[in-house]
Amino acid sequence: MLLLIPLLPFLGFLVNASFGRRLSKTMSGGVAVAAMVGSFAASAAASWTLLGMPAGGRVIDQDVFTWISSGDLLVPFALRLDPLSMVMILVVSGIGALIHLYSTAYMHEERDSEYARYFSYLNLFAAFMLVLVLAPNFLVMFVGWEGVGLCSYLLIGFWYHKTSAADAGKKAFIVNRIGDFGFLLGVLLLFSQFGTLDFHALARGISVFAPETARFGTLSVAALLLFLGATGKSAQIPLHVWLPDAMEGPTPVSALIHAATMVTAGVYMIGRNAVLYSHAPGVLELVAIVGVATAVMAATIGLVQNDIKRVLAYSTVSQLGLMFVAMGVGAYAAGIFHLFTHAFFKALLFLGSGAVIHALAGEQDLRRMGGLRKELPVTYWTFLVGALAIAGIPPLSGFFSKDELLYRAYANGHPYLWFFASLASLLTACYMFRLVFLAFHGERAPAAAPSDHTGHQGAQGHLHDAPRPMAIALIVLAVGAVLAGSVGVPGVLRGSNRIESFLEPSFTVESDHAPASTVQPAGPGDEAAGGMVHGAPAAEREPVAGPEAEGSATLEGGLMLTSTLVAVTGIGLAWFFFVRRRDLAEAAARRFQGLHRLLLNKYYVDEIYEAGIVQPVRILSEQGLWRVLDVGVIDGAVNGVAVTVRGASGALRLLQTGSIRAYAASLMLGALLILGYMLWW
Numbered sequence: 001m002l003l004l005i006p007l008l009p010f011l012g013f014l015v016n017a018s019f020g021r022r023l024s025k026t027m028s029g030g031v032a033v034a035a036m037v038g039s040f041a042a043s044a045a046a047s048w049t050l051l052g053m054p055a056g057g058r059v060i061d062q063d064v065f066t067w068i069s070s071g072d073l074l075v076p077f078a079l080r081l082d083p084l085s086m087v088m089i090l091v092v093s094g095i096g097a098l099i100h101l102y103s104t105a106y107m108h109e110e111r112d113s114e115y116a117r118y119f120s121y122l123n124l125f126a127a128f129m130l131v132l133v134l135a136p137n138f139l140v141m142f143v144g145w146e147g148v149g150l151c152s153y154l155l156i157g158f159w160y161h162k163t164s165a166a167d168a169g170k171k172a173f174i175v176n177r178i179g180d181f182g183f184l185l186g187v188l189l190l191f192s193q194f195g196t197l198d199f200h201a202l203a204r205g206i207s208v209f210a211p212e213t214a215r216f217g218t219l220s221v222a223a224l225l226l227f228l229g230a231t232g233k234s235a236q237i238p239l240h241v242w243l244p245d246a247m248e249g250p251t252p253v254s255a256l257i258h259a260a261t262m263v264t265a266g267v268y269m270i271g272r273n274a275v276l277y278s279h280a281p282g283v284l285e286l287v288a289i290v291g292v293a294t295a296v297m298a299a300t301i302g303l304v305q306n307d308i309k310r311v312l313a314y315s316t317v318s319q320l321g322l323m324f325v326a327m328g329v330g331a332y333a334a335g336i337f338h339l340f341t342h343a344f345f346k347a348l349l350f351l352g353s354g355a356v357i358h359a360l361a362g363e364q365d366l367r368r369m370g371g372l373r374k375e376l377p378v379t380y381w382t383f384l385v386g387a388l389a390i391a392g393i394p395p396l397s398g399f400f401s402k403d404e405l406l407y408r409a410y411a412n413g414h415p416y417l418w419f420f421a422s423l424a425s426l427l428t429a430c431y432m433f434r435l436v437f438l439a440f441h442g443e444r445a446p447a448a449a450p451s452d453h454t455g456h457q458g459a460q461g462h463l464h465d466a467p468r469p470m471a472i473a474l475i476v477l478a479v480g481a482v483l484a485g486s487v488g489v490p491g492v493l494r495g496s497n498r499i500e501s502f503l504e505p506s507f508t509v510e511s512d513h514a515p516a517s518t519v520q521p522a523g524p525g526d527e528a529a530g531g532m533v534h535g536a537p538a539a540e541r542e543p544v545a546g547p548e549a550e551g552s553a554t555l556e557g558g559l560m561l562t563s564t565l566v567a568v569t570g571i572g573l574a575w576f577f578f579v580r581r582r583d584l585a586e587a588a589a590r591r592f593q594g595l596h597r598l599l600l601n602k603y604y605v606d607e608i609y610e611a612g613i614v615q616p617v618r619i620l621s622e623q624g625l626w627r628v629l630d631v632g633v634i635d636g637a638v639n640g641v642a643v644t645v646r647g648a649s650g651a652l653r654l655l656q657t658g659s660i661r662a663y664a665a666s667l668m669l670g671a672l673l674i675l676g677y678m679l680w681w
Contacts, residue, residue: 001049002062002079004042005089006130008035009096012123020116028112029104032119036097036126043089046081056505058083061136068139075197080136084271084506087336087499088133088264091343095260095477096126102351102473103252105466106358118158122256125151129261133268137197138187141269145183145233148262149176155257156249168248175242179232186225190276193218203275207509211279223280226273227287230266234320236294241606243317247309251354254309258316259347264339267323271332274507278330288328288409292420295321297603299427303434304589304599307364308353311435315390316346318424322405325421331408332507333500337488338405340499341397344480345389349432351474352383355466356439366435371444375463380440382474387436389481391429392567397485399567403560404488404497410559411552418559422566429570437578492556 012035016028023031050058060081068075081089100122107118128151132144150173157169191197194205212220230236235243243263247254257263270277270287277284298317305311319342326335357364359376373380389398402425410418466474489495577585589596598604621630657663 001042001046002060002081002134003064005039005046005079005093005134006127008038008042009123009130010127011035013120013127016116016120016123020120021113023112023116025104025108025112025115028116028119029100032123033097033100033104035123036093036100039126039130040090040093040097043086043093047086047090050081050083050086058505072195075137075139077140078136079131079134079140080199081134082506083503084268084336085133087340087503088268089130091260091264091340092126092129092133095343095347096129096256098473098476099252099256099260099347099351102255102354102470103250105469106252106354107250118155118250121151121154121158122253125155125256125261129265132265136199138190138199139197141272142184142187145229145265146180148265149173149180149233152176152246152257152262155253156246158249158253162248165248168242168245171245172242175239176232179229179239181228182225183229183232186222186229189218189222189225193222199272202273203509206275206279209279211281213281216282219276220280220283223273223277223283224286226269226276227283230269230324231290232266233269234263234266234324235317236266236290236321236324237297238605240294240298240317241609244310244313244602247307247313251309251350251357254313255347255350255354258313258350260343263316263320264323264343267320267327267335267339270324270327271336271507274332275509277327284328284330286328288325288414288417291321291324291328292417292424293321294318295325295424296420296427299424299431301599301602302431303427304596305431306366308356308366308369308435308439309350309364311366311431312346312349312353315349315428315432318428319346319390322402322421322424325409325417326405329409329412329414329417331405331412333503334401334405334408336503337499338401340487341389341401341481341484344477344484345386345396345398348382348386348474348477348481349390351470351477352379352386355379355470355474356383358470359463359465366438369439369444370442371440372463373440376440376465378465378471378474382478383440384436385478385481387432390432391571392425392563393571394564395482395485397481397483399564400485400488400490403563404490404500406563407490407556407559411555422563425563426566426570429567430574433571433574434578437574441579442582490556490560492553492560 012032015031016023020028046060050060053059061078062080063076063078065077066074067077100119103118103122107115110118125148128144128147130144132141132148135141135144153169153173155169156172157166159165160169187197190202194202196202196205206219209219232239243258246257249257277287295318298314298321302311302314302318305314319338323335323338323342326332326338355376356369356372356379359372359379360369363369385396389396392399392402394400406418406421406425409421465471487499488497490497577588601607
């Protein structure tokens with residue numbers, strides 16, 4: 001059953017890639033959607049089986065074939081389902097199926113061959129992501145890891161005739177290769193130390209060592225290298241620059257990459273290697289710091305962007321930063337919980353923005369929108385649900401997951417992380433409702449000529465709400481954005497936070513067959529060394545009762561109220577500046593022109609990279625490195641071999657005279673020399 005989960009979308013890819021030119025759009029889209037629906041059905045069936053197993057041994061392994069067998073190294077191509085991978089396959093296949101369904105209407109203006117090419121890439125992307133999350137070892141994970149990188153290049157650059165789309169695809173591919181270089185080095189370092197690539201075996205081997213609190217040892221180096229890979233895939237500082245440019249792809253691609261698949265891979269990888277990161281508290285602190293810095297930076301940029309999809313892109317970067325904050329404070333279940341809820345409301349927001357773009361014939365500039373709520377009621381109300389969820393308004397899903405990670409950051413002794421994460425949440429509510437008010441409220445801006453900068457070939461000029469396949473996807477995702485948080489209702493609201501207790505065995509040692517062993521709580525020296533306290537998972541801590549439990553509930557309730565007030569404040573600020581007194585927003589932009597320009601140009605990070613890295617390398621290559629290394633050394637070595645062989649062959653050619661007498665004399669001379677040598681010695 002596990003093999004069917006990635007195999008079905010892969011078969012869908014093969015059908016459309018091989019026969020797509022001969023198939024109608026209905027057949028191409030139907031094959032792709034059916035493959036994803038089948039994958040979701042297989043995921044649901046496997047998950048049902050897993051849920052029926054004892055809580056301490058929820059693991060299903062399937063060895064497909066022996067992949068590598070060399071000496072002591074035996075690597076099977078295998079798949080493994082446990083609580084963590086179960087959450088991921090349901091998200092990838094379920095939301096992926098809705099995005100495929102949505103795409104059948106959104107991409108309908110494409111030619112038949114292009115339509116089939118699009119769906120073949122989309123199916124292949126989902127197949128690789130499912131392999132990534134079902135992998136039981138680093139080598140199988142690396143297949144999925146590189147596969148989603150390849151597919152992101154193909155999908156972001158789908159409209160390859162546009163220079164901007166082709167460049168964005170290359171940028172995503174190259175930036176991810178930088179991160180993947182560190183990821184691969186980390187994998188090799190772990191293999192050299194432990195002789196295995198299996199996640200469970202590595203966790204058992206790592207667990208015998210003490211956490212590296214007083215030094216930066218091998219485990220910390222490996223964790224840091226793996227985190228470099230995570231920063232590339234999940235768009236964290238300094239490798240975040242590819243994600244906003246990924247908006248050049250079709251909008252459903254943006255939803256798939258940003259919500260359910262590729263960008264969550266880094267968060268998932270850290271959760272999968274929780275035992276390793278719990279033994280590297282210094283790296284965990286770095287993870288949290290990078291996460292909160294990314295969250296705040298991206299949120300400030302999102303405040304001033306005018307492209308509807310770029311606002312959502314920076315929102316994704318910011319939300320991923322919050323997930324890394326949770327991972328960095330050791331609240332792995334909270335990070336995955338936010339990943340789970342984020343998949344619903346972010347897919348909803350991207351697909352909602354796609355419905356707006358579809359209705360406006362490709363227009364993406366918020367300044368040319370307005371007053372769309374009457375003409376696009378389904379899009380408006382579903383989009384509003386997504387905006388409320390990401391802002392953290394109760395009782396929607398984003399409220400529960402965001403509150404959980406904020407509470408964990410504060411309760412684990414990091415109030416500064418809580419403060420900056422709360423600031424990012426305030427900015428999130430503000431820029432999301434700026435988008436809602438500019439696009440759907442007020443008056444419609446004067447009609448402009450249909451924009452072709454997106455490559456979208458939609459309707460020309462008339463407004464229409466989302467077609468039925470798009471509307472179905474939006475409504476289902478809106479329901480998910482409302483209800484998904486119910487699996488993590490905290491105890492202070494008389495809930496049991498079921499997702500945390502369900503996921504915790506995946507973050508401990510030998511959660512499959514043996515009682516989980518846990519990392520001991522850090523002592524005072526550990527706090528001094530790294531500032532992080534990593535104790536046993538919440539599901540295995542001693543139950544707390546009495547005044548201490550009451551104090552914890554009071555703290556959680558107070559923080560929950562604070563986060564709600566923060567969200568409401570952000571929405572209120574957006575309403576005041578972009579509905580009530582829009583002139584004040586424009587005046588503030590003029591008054592603080594330098595700051596506004598800084599945010600509008602994304603802190604000039606791309607320009608800094610261009611001036612500090614790209615251009616020097618290009619100049620060095622063209623003027624110096626290329627001439628010295630490529631022409632002088634590499635070409636010189638190749639040409640030198642050719643010259644040497646040619647000279648040697650010329651000398652040997654002189655010996656080939658064609659004279660039998662000369663050959664006989666040579667034989668006689670050789671025989672005499674050999675005989676003389678033997679007699680002499």
